[in-house]
Amino acid sequence: MTFGEQPAYLRVASDLRQKIVNGSLPPHTRLPSQARIREEYGVSDTVALEARKVLMAEGLVEGRSGSGTYVRERPVPRRISRSGYRPPGGANPFRQEQAEEGARGTWESGSEQENAGAAVAARLGIPPGERVMRTRYVFRDAGEPMMLSTSWEPLSVTGRTPVMLPEEGPLGGCGVVERMAAIDVVVDNVVEEVGARPGLAEELLALGGVPGHVVMVVERTYFASGRAVETADVVVLADRFRIAYHLPVR
Amino acid sequence: MTFGEQPAYLRVASDLRQKIVNGSLPPHTRLPSQARIREEYGVSDTVALEARKVLMAEGLVEGRSGSGTYVRERPVPRRISRSGYRPPGGANPFRQEQAEEGARGTWESGSEQENAGAAVAARLGIPPGERVMRTRYVFRDAGEPMMLSTSWEPLSVTGRTPVMLPEEGPLGGCGVVERMAAIDVVVDNVVEEVGARPGLAEELLALGGVPGHVVMVVERTYFASGRAVETADVVVLADRFRIAYHLPVR
DNA sequence: TCGAATTTGTGCGTATGTATC
DNA sequence: GGATACATACGCACAAATTCG
Numbered sequence: 001m002t003f004g005e006q007p008a009y010l011r012v013a014s015d016l017r018q019k020i021v022n023g024s025l026p027p028h029t030r031l032p033s034q035a036r037i038r039e040e041y042g043v044s045d046t047v048a049l050e051a052r053k054v055l056m057a058e059g060l061v062e063g064r065s066g067s068g069t070y071v072r073e074r075p076v077p078r079r080i081s082r083s084g085y086r087p088p089g090g091a092n093p094f095r096q097e098q099a100e101e102g103a104r105g106t107w108e109s110g111s112e113q114e115n116a117g118a119a120v121a122a123r124l125g126i127p128p129g130e131r132v133m134r135t136r137y138v139f140r141d142a143g144e145p146m147m148l149s150t151s152w153e154p155l156s157v158t159g160r161t162p163v164m165l166p167e168e169g170p171l172g173g174c175g176v177v178e179r180m181a182a183i184d185v186v187v188d189n190v191v192e193e194v195g196a197r198p199g200l201a202e203e204l205l206a207l208g209g210v211p212g213h214v215v216m217v218v219e220r221t222y223f224a225s226g227r228a229v230e231t232a233d234v235v236v237l238a239d240r241f242r243i244a245y246h247l248p249v250r
Numbered sequence: 251m252t253f254g255e256q257p258a259y260l261r262v263a264s265d266l267r268q269k270i271v272n273g274s275l276p277p278h279t280r281l282p283s284q285a286r287i288r289e290e291y292g293v294s295d296t297v298a299l300e301a302r303k304v305l306m307a308e309g310l311v312e313g314r315s316g317s318g319t320y321v322r323e324r325p326v327p328r329r330i331s332r333s334g335y336r337p338p339g340g341a342n343p344f345r346q347e348q349a350e351e352g353a354r355g356t357w358e359s360g361s362e363q364e365n366a367g368a369a370v371a372a373r374l375g376i377p378p379g380e381r382v383m384r385t386r387y388v389f390r391d392a393g394e395p396m397m398l399s400t401s402w403e404p405l406s407v408t409g410r411t412p413v414m415l416p417e418e419g420p421l422g423g424c425g426v427v428e429r430m431a432a433i434d435v436v437v438d439n440v441v442e443e444v445g446a447r448p449g450l451a452e453e454l455l456a457l458g459g460v461p462g463h464v465v466m467v468v469e470r471t472y473f474a475s476g477r478a479v480e481t482a483d484v485v486v487l488a489d490r491f492r493i494a495y496h497l498p499v500r
Numbered sequence: 501t502c503g504a505a506t507t508t509g510t511g512c513g514t515a516t517g518t519a520t521c
Numbered sequence: 522g523g524a525t526a527c528a529t530a531c532g533c534a535c536a537a538a539t540t541c542g
Contacts, residue, residue, distance in 0.1 A: 007528080007529060007530090008529080008530075009529080009530085010451060013451065014451075017450075033506080033507060033508085034507070034508075035506085035507080043530085043531095044530060044531045044532070045531075045532070045533085046529085046530060046531060046532080047529085047530065047531085049508090049509085050529085050530090052508090053461070054451050054461060057448060057451075057461040057462035058448050058449075058450055058451065058461075059447065059448045063507095063508060063509080064507090064508075064538085064539080065507075065508045065509065065537065065538045065539075066506075066507055066508060066509095066537070066538030066539035066540080067506090067507065067508075067538075067539050067540075068506090068507065068508080068539090069507090069508075077445060079443065082495070082497065177499060177500075187499050188498065188499055188500070189496065189497070189498060189499060190496075190497050190499055191494060191495070191496050191497075192494070192495045192497070193329065193492045193493070193494045193495075194444045194466070194492060194493045194494075194495070195327065195466075195488060195491075195492045195493075196446030196464050196465075196466050196488040197464060197488060197489070198464060214446050214447060214448060214464050214488075215446075216444070216445075216446050219492075222499070238445060238446035238447060238464075239447065241445075242443045242444060242445045242469075243443065243444045243445075244441060244442070244443045244444075245332070245441070245442045245443075245444070245495050245497070246439065246440075246441050247332070247439070247440050247441075247442070247495070247497075248438065248439060249427060249437050249438055249439060249440055249472070250427075250438070257510075257511070258511080258512090259510095259511080259512095283525075283526055283527085284526065284527070285525085285526075293512095294511090294512055294513055294514090295512090295513070295514075296511075296512050296513065296514085297511080297512070299527085299528090300510095300511080300512095302527085313526090313527060313528080314519085314520080314526090314527075315518070315519045315520075315526075315527045315528060316518070316519030316520035316521075316525080316526060316527065316528095317519080317520055317521075317525090317526070317527080318520095318525090318526065318527080319526085319527075502542105503541100503542090504540100504541090504542085505539100505540085505541085505542100506538100506539080506540075506541095507537100507538085507539075507540095508536100508537085508538080508539095509535100509536085509537080509538100510534100510535085510536080510537100511533105511534085511535085511536100512532105512533085512534085512535105513531105513532090513533090514530100514531085514532090515529100515530080515531080515532105516528100516529080516530075516531100517527105517528080517529070517530090518526100518527085518528080518529095519525105519526085519527080519528095520524100520525080520526080520527095521523105521524085521525080521526100
């Protein structure tokens with residue numbers, strides 16, 4: 001059984017992983033069944049099962065009950081570029097991305113006033129409970145949902161101005177920087193915090209993902225003269241996107 | 251065995267989870283051992299094991315072989331700050347982070363020459379197969395592995411210089427920018443691409459994670475006058491870190 | 501339409517290896 | 522060394538889904 005090294009189930013998993021990454025088991029093909037793994041590697045049922053579980057946890061394969069275990073397709077992640085030096089016409093990361101790729105996209109949004117929760121208040125540097133405008137976006141590319149976003153703006157900044165509703169008026173859909181400029185608020189800084197976690201069922205439903213898929217979350221906050229004027233959560237599927245930052249050194 | 255609905259191991263897991271979240275089993279305390287669970291709940295050894303596995307997969311507890319199963323500290327994600335304007339003494343993100351927090355850390359590394367694969371060659375802008383120096387790092391904080399990193403440097407840049415081996419010589423462990431400066435290569439740009447995926451078994455083993463946990467991967471590339479001089483993959487557990495970027499607008 | 505064979509997924513009892521105290 | 526505890530492994534049974542004749 002164990003002669004000195006790695007657990008059997010990890011050895012089997014590594015071997016299968018190798019065959020997947022080097023293309024000898026291309027996407028959509030079926031792995032050997034549990035019974036065949038048992039025979040081929042001379043291991044028990046449990047070991048074959050554990051090995052498959054490892055690969056499933058790694059997202060490399062997906063099990064279909066009654067049918068088999070199949071190699072997953074791995075989409076080449078697209079790049080979302082966040083240089084900080086945005087092109088003049090650019091607005092949010094999505095529109096910027098599209099401008100760069102010449103892609104065509106659509107989005108929907110809905111706005112609503114609410115009282116800031118503790119987390120949002122902390123990010124905006126306002127007292128909890130203060131009124132904010134919350135706007136939810138769904139961005140689509142060729143009809144496919146690609147990105148979810150929820151933004152919060154303090155009404156102490158935009159209230160009673162033409163840009164109070166992000167998607168209404170002459171500057172509707174123009175991006176935070178331009179809209180703020182229209183009310184003489186000069187956005188000069190942005191902080192983005194990137195995190196990742198398993199997607200919530202709701203998010204994955206909206207983004208067309210499978211339960212268990214990983215999402216990246218960008219908490220973006222725009223500042224004008226040290227004061228936060230907008231903060232947003234941007235959610236994308238991790239296997240479809242990478243977020244690129246270009247920074248000067250020194 | 252099954253008297254009603256829920257599987258036995260889920261019933262046991264739920265009960266233990268309850269005790270953990272309501273504080274009756276605070277962090278660092280030991281769960282009942284497998285044998286005790288078996289007695290207390292009147293279940294088999296396997297059921298007790300599966301129940302523990304559920305909690306481990308949820309990241310609530312961690313098993314220490316020969317010692318026990320311990321309740322984990324709730325990981326409040328730490329922030330890794332990537333402003334681009336690094337402090338003079340700063341080197342890699344890890345050291346920078348430590349400098350900011352006053353934390354104490356150690357690291358190990360090992361270097362090896364190899365031929366660049368297609369992916370690394372593309373990132374470095376060199377022909378595939380060209381010689382590069384690959385260095386693997388394990389960064390620890392208070393003895394705990396926190397971050398894995400693998401860096402590649404073209405030997406066409408550092409070969410036959412005192413800084414060919416990143417961790418040797420007078421500038422050992424000093425960071426890419428300083429080392430390159432020593433051979434008159436002025437690093438002026440860095441691109442970081444952030445992605446996320448389920449961790450590989452090997453990575454999670456090294457980082458103290460559980461199969462299925464999410465990792466963030468930063469592909470960082472340093473440039474000097476438009477030429478790539480180093481590229482690295484940095485891997486951290488997603489539930490322990492967030493990566494923050496501070497960018498000017500306009 | 502029916503049914504048999506295959507395959508995944510879950511659950512369980514047991515035995516053994518190995519780390520820790 | 523011995524006792525304890527987790528980790529790995531084996532073998533088995535069965536349910537549910539799928540496939541195919």
